[in-house]
Amino acid sequence: MSFRLRALALVMLLVVAATAATAWLTLRQASRQASETAAADRADINRVTSELRQYGLRHGTWDGVAPAVRELATATGQRIRVTTTTGSGAVLADSDVLMGREPRRTGPGAPLLVDPRPELRLPAGLAPVAAFKITTVEIARYRSGAAYAACLTRAGTEVTVGRDEHGVPTYAAGRKAGDGGTPAPGGSCRRAKTSSTQYARYDEAAKTCLSDADADADADAGADAGAGADAGGRAGITPCLQRVFAEQVRDAAPPPLQVRLGALDDPPSTLAAAPAVTVAVAVAAAAILGALLLSRTVLRPVSALTAASRGLGEGDLARRVPVTGRDEIAELGRSFNRMAESLQASEERQRRLVGDVAHELRTPLANLRGYLEALRDGVVEPDPELLDSLHEEVLLQQRIVDDLQDLALAEAGALTYHRDHTDLGELLETCRTAHRAQAERAGVTLTATVPAAPVYAHADADRLRQAVGNLVSNAVRATAPGGGVRLTLERRAAEAVVRVSDTGHGIPAEQLPHVFERFWRADAARGRATGGSGLGLSITRQIVKDHQGTIGVESEVGVGTTFTMVLPLPSTEAPAD
Numbered sequence: 001m002s003f004r005l006r007a008l009a010l011v012m013l014l015v016v017a018a019t020a021a022t023a024w025l026t027l028r029q030a031s032r033q034a035s036e037t038a039a040a041d042r043a044d045i046n047r048v049t050s051e052l053r054q055y056g057l058r059h060g061t062w063d064g065v066a067p068a069v070r071e072l073a074t075a076t077g078q079r080i081r082v083t084t085t086t087g088s089g090a091v092l093a094d095s096d097v098l099m100g101r102e103p104r105r106t107g108p109g110a111p112l113l114v115d116p117r118p119e120l121r122l123p124a125g126l127a128p129v130a131a132f133k134i135t136t137v138e139i140a141r142y143r144s145g146a147a148y149a150a151c152l153t154r155a156g157t158e159v160t161v162g163r164d165e166h167g168v169p170t171y172a173a174g175r176k177a178g179d180g181g182t183p184a185p186g187g188s189c190r191r192a193k194t195s196s197t198q199y200a201r202y203d204e205a206a207k208t209c210l211s212d213a214d215a216d217a218d219a220d221a222g223a224d225a226g227a228g229a230d231a232g233g234r235a236g237i238t239p240c241l242q243r244v245f246a247e248q249v250r251d252a253a254p255p256p257l258q259v260r261l262g263a264l265d266d267p268p269s270t271l272a273a274a275p276a277v278t279v280a281v282a283v284a285a286a287a288i289l290g291a292l293l294l295s296r297t298v299l300r301p302v303s304a305l306t307a308a309s310r311g312l313g314e315g316d317l318a319r320r321v322p323v324t325g326r327d328e329i330a331e332l333g334r335s336f337n338r339m340a341e342s343l344q345a346s347e348e349r350q351r352r353l354v355g356d357v358a359h360e361l362r363t364p365l366a367n368l369r370g371y372l373e374a375l376r377d378g379v380v381e382p383d384p385e386l387l388d389s390l391h392e393e394v395l396l397q398q399r400i401v402d403d404l405q406d407l408a409l410a411e412a413g414a415l416t417y418h419r420d421h422t423d424l425g426e427l428l429e430t431c432r433t434a435h436r437a438q439a440e441r442a443g444v445t446l447t448a449t450v451p452a453a454p455v456y457a458h459a460d461a462d463r464l465r466q467a468v469g470n471l472v473s474n475a476v477r478a479t480a481p482g483g484g485v486r487l488t489l490e491r492r493a494a495e496a497v498v499r500v501s502d503t504g505h506g507i508p509a510e511q512l513p514h515v516f517e518r519f520w521r522a523d524a525a526r527g528r529a530t531g532g533s534g535l536g537l538s539i540t541r542q543i544v545k546d547h548q549g550t551i552g553v554e555s556e557v558g559v560g561t562t563f564t565m566v567l568p569l570p571s572t573e574a575p576a577d
Contacts, residue, residue: 056116
């Protein structure tokens, strides 16, 4: 069983156990507390709205409601803010202010509506005319009684409230507040008598219901010979009269209130800590035990990796770690060994690079020094042929330095490219023309085959010419007189394929993986006649890579070599000139 599976199984066991225990405990506590909180909140809402509505019904006004709000806030533990529903919503009472606190922002919940207006209840089976008369009488009675109750409240007299058979409150003076329960007849408060004008207004409002009832009865009579007319009229008049009652007592009754409970900074309810702590301790103990078991398996190979990495950092590139098994720790050890081998190979390549650079520069510089000293001492005459030879040698060294700089910039991603729509067929023809003189001197035939339709690539034409030129120059040098070098271009789906083929001596199969390395030369003697600096192919590969392309090589000794460049094509061709 792999280390990952063992660790995963142990961790999953701990996680599942801890999650199940915590979830069960949390759900149980949260459900119970949520139910208790919801029930308590509903009870508080019912109590607050019911008592405030009873206050409005009893007193006919909201004057003096502040003490009742304070008592409710103390009893329920809720912050209560009472405002009117008319105008800008004036604050009638705020329990924070009443208790000497700074008013807090109300909670996000919707406000509660408290409407103290009574609802008229008419007996079933009542004749429309009788219901009409009851409604007008009850309107007058309630308006007079509500004004009387409001007056008593403002005078500090207790109000006794009852209800008549139609659900409308009746008011009477109780005892004077602060007089030890002495009965008070009401002082200057008197019940207002309803004038005939007011009765006429109430009658006029209620007559619309009689008209509607008669219309309903006439309509029903056509369906049932009058059998359902009276029933239909009675059924339709009661809701209408109740609406008329509510509209006519609206300005006499206390206005509806908006009640907001709670505040934004109320502390949320918390779960009991003891069971959660117990579960946490048990999970922690299990985790410690699992960590001890894992550490024995992990620490031994990790210690070996630590010692090996320390030795690697100190320069011991031959350091390796023993690897056994097939789990993740073993794979880490193999990865470390591969990294060490890569570092060792990189160090070897760097040493070889330094040696190759020294070799490339030492001999020509020694020749230049010898000739210059001979010219200074007068041993050799400075004839034009000698000066041309020395100048050619200097140019060669300059080219090596330039190639090294180009390669360094390319590998660092700092080589400058000026991309544009480039005709690859025209580019190959340009390369053939540029190297034709070199091919003729070497007795090599240089040809180019391109399709009739232009093939465009989004590329830097100068850099691609440099890349193709390196391949052509190498191919011409590798081909014996009488041989040939061929440049071909073809379009393959969304790619352009450029091939440079020669009929030279070929490259052995074991050397093909190294052809793009720095300073690689097919000629081990590194003679000037058979090769350049050994950097051209490295530069070519980097230029092709920077154009999101690929390059490969195929070769057969005695037959020839073919280098293949594959470049992506843009989605749209360049417009015609």
